[in-house]
Amino acid sequence: MAPTSEILxxxxxLEATEExxxxxxxxxxxxxxxxxxxGVSHGSVYRHFRTKAALREAVTKRWLDRTSQRLAGIVDSPGSPEERLRAWLAALFDAKRHKAGDDPELFATYTVLVDESVAVVDEHIADLTGQLTRIITAGAGSGTFPVPDPAAAARAVFQATGRFHDPCYARDWIRPGVDEEFTAVVDLLVRGLRSPSP
Incomplete structure (x- = not known):
C-alpha cells in the first residue's frame, strides 16, 4: 500500500474541508x-495548502466554481442569444437558491468564507460576467442585442439581477412571488438589450 502522502x-x-x-x-x-x-497529520495538509487561509480560499473557490461550470455549458448551447441569456440567468438563480436551501449550514459557512476571499469572489464575478459577455456578444453579432459595448451590457445585466444571485438576498429567494419578480426583471432587461437607447 502506498504511503498516505502519495495518495493524499x-x-x-478540499472534500474533507467542506465536511x-x-x-x-x-x-x-x-x-x-x-x-x-x-487520517493524516496536519503537516500533510500543509504540504498541499501552505496556510489555513490558503485552504479556506481554495475550498471557497471550489464552491464558487461549481456554479461557473454549470453555467458555462449554457453559453455555447443551441438556441438564440435571448434563449441562452434567459436560460443562463435562470440557471444562476436556481443554482444559488439550491445552495441556500439544500444545505443552509454550508451556505452560511460559505457566506462567511466569501467575505474573507475577496480576490476569489472578484475572479468568480469576472468569470460570470465574461460568460454573459459572450452571450450578449453573440446577440450583438446577430442583431438580436444591438448594444455598442457587450461587456458593459453584461456587467449591467449582472448588477441588475443581483437580487437573484447575491447571497445577501438569500432570504428573499423563498418568498412567494419571487419567481414572477425574477421573470419580470429578465423580461425588462431583454427588452432593453433589444432596443438600447441611441
Missing part, C-alpha cells in the same frame, strides 16, 4: 480537524 490529493483535502466546515462552521473548523478527518 488537494481534491481529497469539516459543515460540521463545525468556519469559526471552529481547523486544519487539525481536516487532517483528523483524512
Amino acid at each position: 490529493t488537494a481534491e481529497r483535502i 469539516v466546515l459543515r460540521r463545525h462552521g468556519p469559526a471552529k473548523a481547523t486544519v487539525v480537524d481536516v487532517a483528523r478527518a483524512l
